[in-house]
Amino acid sequence: MxxxxxxxxxxxxxxxxxxxxxxxxxxxxxxxxxxxxxxxxxxxxxxxxxxLDNLRAAAQLLPLGGLIGNTAFMALGVAVCQLFTALLAAYAFGCWRFRGDRLLFLVFVATWLVPFQVTMLPNYVLLSNLGWLNTLTGVIVPQVTAPFAVLLLRQHMRSFPRELLDAARMDGRSHWNTLWTVVVPSLRGPLAALAILLFVTAWNEYFWPLLVLTDPASVVQIGLRSLITEVGTDYGAMMAAAGALCLPILGVYLLLQRHVVNAFVRSGLR
Known part of the structure; x- marks a missing residue:
């Protein structure tokens, strides 16, 4: 002692x-x-x-309400897409057994190690050809998958009782039906925690929205960047805007931080 x-x-x-x-x-x-x-x-x-003069100046220079709304829509879209694709992939990797499953999983996880700068230019050119530059769709679509989310959910899937999966199969349920009626209801906690992590990560993403979007009234990142001009930077207004735009995501995190901590404690990534 x-x-x-x-x-x-x-x-x-x-x-x-x-x-x-x-x-x-x-x-x-x-x-x-x-x-x-x-x-x-x-x-x-x-x-x-x-x-509060800095906050008033920031409200005059930037549409704070619109920035929060667009950023929330973008972050929610990215989080939902990543959660959906991660759930399907994690179910396949965690609950199915097939030849080469481990090798395929390692190859999939290896994409996590590819630097963003390698895929940045091809994605940008593709978005340009599709006419999706300066749109929220162009920000969301290239981020619909997240290897980290698959890795996290796979740990939960592998610890899922095989007896329940076998019982569902003997009951005549398809894999799709088993996933949504047996597996998902039992993983509400980890799924909620992962959704929060994905939402916070998407909200804090800076470089990709800055590359795709140009309208200062689009998302938080571009709005704050527009305060830096050749004439000078209004640091007071910038700090006031940044502080106001941080409050929504800070409130979400403080309200649901227990789920975020449980996501790591119960995931097996220790």
Whole structure:
């Protein structure tokens, strides 16, 4: 017991330091957003006064409501598509046994290791030929699959009781019917957690929407980027806009963070 206490104390101290470094940019963003307009670049830790002028300026420069709505639609579309395709692939890899299944799964997971820069140009050219540039469809379609989601769900599928699958097969149910009436109801927790992770990841995606979209009123990423101009950058308005646009996804995460943690604890990726 005496040796465990110093180790536990050091662990808590380490976690505290990591927490401080993680929260520092967020705290600085909101402090800058609440500073008076003339003190946006002030380096003092605490603002000399509190003001909502930066938020008013951001609301005049950007359609914050439209940005949140479009980004939510984009993130929801990506999350739903990835969850659907991952569910089908994970069921095949986790519940079926066929020749070469492990090799095929390794090849599939290996696509996770392909750098985004390798597939970026072919996807961009394809979207250009289809006329999908500067559309939310062009952002969503190239992201309909997620190897990480397949890997996570496959761990749950492999631990699913084989007896239930055999009973469903003997009952005359098809694989499609078995998936939706037997497997999915038993995996509501992991599926909900994975859906949250996919939604947050899609919301935070920066480079691909920035590459496909050009309209400043499209999504959050492009809206914030439009505040950086050749004339200069309004850092106060940018921090206020970023702080306001972070609140919806921050609220979703705080409300459902238990499911996010359970996704990793119960997945077998330990």
């Amino acid at each position: 005496t040796t465990d206490r110093p180790t536990r104390l050091l662990g808590h101290i380490g976690l505290g330091v990591i927490t401080v470094f993680s929260l520092a940019p967020i705290v600085w963003m909101y402090l800058t957003a609440l500073r008076p307009r003339d003190d946006a670049l002030d380096q003092s830790v605490l603002p000399t006064g509190l003001s």
